[in-house]
Amino acid sequence: MKPQLEFAMSNGRGIGMVEGRTMGTKGFAFLVGTLAAGALLSGCASDPVRTEVDREYDEQHPGFMNKTGVWFADRGLDLVDVILLDVQFGRGFGVNVTATEYLQAGIGWWDGTSLGGRGRAWGMWDETMVHRGLGPFYWIEIERTPTWGTTTLWDHEYRYTGWDLFEENGNKAIDHDWADVGLSAQLLAIGARVAVSPIEAVDFVAGTITLGVVDIRDDDTRSELEKELREEKGLGR
Numbered sequence: 055m056k057p058q059l060e061f062a063m064s065n066g067r068g069i070g071m072v073e074g075r076t077m078g079t080k081g082f083a084f085l086v087g088t089l090a091a092g093a094l095l096s097g098c099a100s101d102p103v104r105t106e107v108d109r110e111y112d113e114q115h116p117g118f119m120n121k122t123g124v125w126f127a128d129r130g131l132d133l134v135d136v137i138l139l140d141v142q143f144g145r146g147f148g149v150n151v152t153a154t155e156y157l158q159a160g161i162g163w164w165d166g167t168s169l170g171g172r173g174r175a176w177g178m179w180d181e182t183m184v185h186r187g188l189g190p191f192y193w194i195e196i197e198r199t200p201t202w203g204t205t206t207l208w209d210h211e212y213r214y215t216g217w218d219l220f221e222e223n224g225n226k227a228i229d230h231d232w233a234d235v236g237l238s239a240q241l242l243a244i245g246a247r248v249a250v251s252p253i254e255a256v257d258f259v260a261g262t263i264t265l266g267v268v269d270i271r272d273d274d275t276r277s278e279l280e281k282e283l284r285e286e287k288g289l290g291r
């Protein structure tokens with residue numbers, strides 16, 4: 055400020071005028087700065103949950119090594135998610151062949167206990183199931199109650215009656231995703247089921263090649279944290 059005034063005086067101009075112009079420039083710069091900061095802040099404020107997710111994720115997994123560990127764990131779980139496999143004990147009969155929900159064939163009635171895994175969820179669950187159909191017209195009546203296993207298995211409590219094709223997608227508890235390929239068979243007291251999920255395979259590959267940026271199934275550590283926070287704040291997704 056002072057050197058400018060001296061320069062102005064040495065040029066024989068009025069101090070007030072130069073001072074006014076100087077202040078004016080500064081005022082303009084201040085205004086632009088304020089507007090820019092405001093725009094930046096309002097940009098962040100448009101999704102406060104995301105900011106909080108970043109903060110909490112950093113707090114829970116500080117440093118490069120921790121984040122790398124989480125990334126490997128997420129990829130492992132994504133890979134496990136590709137396979138659904140269980141053995142069944144109970145009563146009934148049935149057979150089903152699935153090559154996506156658009157191409158199925160089968161019939162059955164079953165009431166029993168399953169032991170195995172539904173992706174990253176492992177343990178035992180009771181299941182009753184009535185199913186029959188051909189092609190895309192496949193009717194299912196299913197009720198599943200987890201009884202013992204990993205905590206993730208408790209997300210798989212499920213009940214649905216209707217066309218298999220019209221099941222809600224994106225929910226891991228459902229009978230299967232539209233793209234699943236697999237088969238199951240039950241006879242008298244025992245049964246087995248095996249299926250693979252191409253969608254989970256795509257999720258694994260996408261998470262691997264994008265270093266975890268893309269999470270199609272919304273099931274990585276960071277996505278789960280975001281879901282938790284949104285639920286806490288009642289914002290849903």
Ligand SMILES: [Ca+2]
Pocket residue numbers: 132257258261269270271272273274
């Ligand atoms: Ca994933």
